[in-house]
Amino acid sequence: EVELLESGGGLVxxxxxxxxxxxASDFSFTNYAMSWVRQAPGKGLEWVAAISGSGxxxxxxxxVKGRFTISRDNSNYTVYLQMNSLRAEDTxxxxxxxxxxxxxxxxxxxxxxxLVTVSS
Amino acid sequence: DIVMTxxxxxxxxxxxARATINxxxxxxxxxxxxxxxxxxxxxxxxxxxxxxxxxxxxxxxxGVPDRFSGSGSGxxxxxxxxxxxxxxxxxYYCQQYYNTPPTFGPGTKVDI
Numbered sequence: 001e002v003e004l005l006e007s008g009g010g011l012v013x014x015x016x017x018x019x020x021x022x023x024a025s026d027f028s029f030t031n032y033a034m035s036w037v038r039q040a041p042g043k044g045l046e047w048v049a050a051i052s053g054s055g056x057x058x059x060x061x062x063x064v065k066g067r068f069t070i071s072r073d074n075s076n077y078t079v080y081l082q083m084n085s086l087r088a089e090d091t092x093x094x095x096x097x098x099x100x101x102x103x104x105x106x107x108x109x110x111x112x113x114x115l116v117t118v119s120s
Numbered sequence: 121d122i123v124m125t126x127x128x129x130x131x132x133x134x135x136x137a138r139a140t141i142n143x144x145x146x147x148x149x150x151x152x153x154x155x156x157x158x159x160x161x162x163x164x165x166x167x168x169x170x171x172x173x174x175x176x177x178x179x180x181x182x183g184v185p186d187r188f189s190g191s192g193s194g195x196x197x198x199x200x201x202x203x204x205x206x207x208x209x210x211x212y213y214c215q216q217y218y219n220t221p222p223t224f225g226p227g228t229k230v231d232i
Binding site for chain 2: 028043045046061062067095100104105106107108109110111112113
C-alpha cells in the first residue's frame with residue numbers, strides 16, 4: 001500500500017521560512033512525478049508545485065514561483081518543499097500527492113497533510 | 121489558467137437516492153487526437169485528504185464502488201452517485217489536467 005507522510009508544518013511569522021518533507025513508501029518512487037497541493041482552512045484545493053521522477057524538472061504555481069522550491073531525494077524516497085518569504089495567504093494544509101505517471105497531473109495517492117500557519 | 125466551476129454548491133440527498141454533481145471547464149479539456157478528456161473527480165471526507173475516484177472523465181479507480189460514475193466531454197461533466205450511502209457524505213471536487221497548472225473546482229458538498 002502506497003504511503004505518504006508529510007512533516008515540517010507549524011507556525012511561522014510572515015516573511016519566514018519552513019521546509020516540508022514527504023516520506024514515501026511502497027512504490028517505485030523514481031518512476032513518478034510528485035506534487036504538493038494545498039488547502040486553505042475551509043477552502044478548496046490549489047496545486048502548488050510538481051517535480052519529475054528524476055528531480056530534473058520542476059514546475060510551480062504563479063502564486064509561489066520565486067518563493068517556494070520543490071526537490072526530492074530519491075535515495076531516501078523523500079520530497080521536499082522549501083517555503084521562503086511566507087505570507088498569511090500561504091496558510092493551509094499542505095498535501096504531498098503522487099502523480100499517476102510522468103506529469104499526468106492527477107493524483108492517485110495523497111498524504112494526510114501538514115498544517116502551515118503564517119501569522120505574527 | 122482553466123477555470124473549473126461546479127454546481128450545485130451543496131446538495132442533500134436521501135439514502136438510496138441519486139446524487140448528481142456538475143462540473144464545467146472554461147475551455148475544452150478534450151485532447152482530440154487521443155479522444156480523452158483530461159478530467160478527474162475526487163472525494164474528500166471531513167478531516168481526510170482527497171481520494172481519487174475517477175480519471176479520464178469516466179474511468180473508475182480500482183476499489184471505487186460502481187455506484188459512482190462519471191460522464192461528459194469537452195467542457196461539461198457530471199459525477200453521479202446512483203444510490204447514496206451514508207459513507208458518501210463528503211465534498212466532491214473535479215480537476216482538469218489538460219493544461220498546467222492543474223486546477224480544481226470549488227467543490228460540492230453532499231449530505232444526507
